[in-house]
Amino acid sequence: MKIDLAGKVALVTGSATGIGRAIAEALSASGARVALNHFGQSGLIAGLLDALGDGARAFDADVTDATAVQHMVAQVEAQLGPIDILVNNAGILLEKPFLELTENEWDRVIAVDLKSVFLCSQAVLRSMQPRGCGCIINVASELAYLGRAEFSAYCAAKAGVVGLTKSLAREFAPAIRVNGIAPGPTDTAMLSLDQLSPAWRIKELAIPAGRAAGPEEIAATAVFLASDFARFYYGQVLSPNGGALML
Numbered sequence: 001m002k003i004d005l006a007g008k009v010a011l012v013t014g015s016a017t018g019i020g021r022a023i024a025e026a027l028s029a030s031g032a033r034v035a036l037n038h039f040g041q042s043g044l045i046a047g048l049l050d051a052l053g054d055g056a057r058a059f060d061a062d063v064t065d066a067t068a069v070q071h072m073v074a075q076v077e078a079q080l081g082p083i084d085i086l087v088n089n090a091g092i093l094l095e096k097p098f099l100e101l102t103e104n105e106w107d108r109v110i111a112v113d114l115k116s117v118f119l120c121s122q123a124v125l126r127s128m129q130p131r132g133c134g135c136i137i138n139v140a141s142e143l144a145y146l147g148r149a150e151f152s153a154y155c156a157a158k159a160g161v162v163g164l165t166k167s168l169a170r171e172f173a174p175a176i177r178v179n180g181i182a183p184g185p186t187d188t189a190m191l192s193l194d195q196l197s198p199a200w201r202i203k204e205l206a207i208p209a210g211r212a213a214g215p216e217e218i219a220a221t222a223v224f225l226a227s228d229f230a231r232f233y234y235g236q237v238l239s240p241n242g243g244a245l246m247l
């Protein structure tokens with residue numbers, strides 16, 4: 001089974017690092033031209049641009065800012081052509097006891113992890129819908145289903161991503177396919193001890209697989225969902241999670 005995305009244009013948010021970077025690399029390796037969204041990470045993106053070659057372009061934009069998102073989508077379409085594949089990947093994590101969570105912290109997590117999916121999807125769907133084709137892939141988390149003490153804003157946002165994925169899938173079917181991915185623990189900066197307390201890091205890895213995923217293992221799911229092999233998938237949230245959650 002060979003996935004060929006030649007002729008397709010993909011926009012990946014938060015692609016300077018981690019899962020987004022791996023998704024951008026994998027889409028490019030399958031033939032897509034890739035728009036690399038980042039948020040002020042020009043240094044990291046420069047290396048990725050070099051690696052991906054002529055088909056890739058970088059776009060610096062805060063995906064929580066409606067004006068910046070609209071400008072980015074217009075620039076991507078002007079430089080690469082209409083967007084066929086949108087991957088809403090950008091995200092942040094916040095570990096904090098619920099009673100200490102401030103309103104600003106709550107708003108920021110919801111903005112990056114959920115509002116960005118609304119803004120980017122709406123901006124891209126405005127041109128996808130008249131063309132009558134395209135696909136959107138939203139990166140949620142296994143924690144959308146499990147919940148977790150001291151990660152309330154993150155879990156609420158990711159559960160919102162799952163609901164938004166299913167709603168958009170119903171609203172834009174059959175022409176446009178909207179699906180999601182709910183990864184388990186994945187070896188990126190988000191899972192580092194800068195982000196997680198040691199106790200949670202240990203619990204994260206106590207799953208049937210006994211290890212965290214590599215970002216490329218999550219990227220494989222994104223490439224599949226973007227491909228014609230997934231043409232009967234609508235509103236599905238696939239779970240490469242090492243057995244952390246078995247539904």
Ligand SMILES: NC(=O)c1ccc[n+]([C@@H]2O[C@H](COP(=O)([O-])OP(=O)(O)OC[C@H]3O[C@@H](n4cnc5c(N)ncnc54)[C@H](O)[C@@H]3O)[C@@H](O)[C@H]2O)c1
Pocket residue numbers: 013014015016017018019020037038039041061062063064089090091092112139140141142182183184185186187188189190191
């Ligand atoms: N690592 C895991 O264990 C794991 C598990 C489940 C889900 N996820 C999800 O995967 C996605 C990618 O996370 P990751 O693990 O690669 O971590 P990461 O921190 O390496 O990647 C997140 C990316 O989002 C970008 N970003 C943050 N705010 C942004 C903004 N306002 N505008 C544009 N970009 C912004 C960051 O710059 C970063 O490049 C996230 O949505 C995360 O919630 C990760």
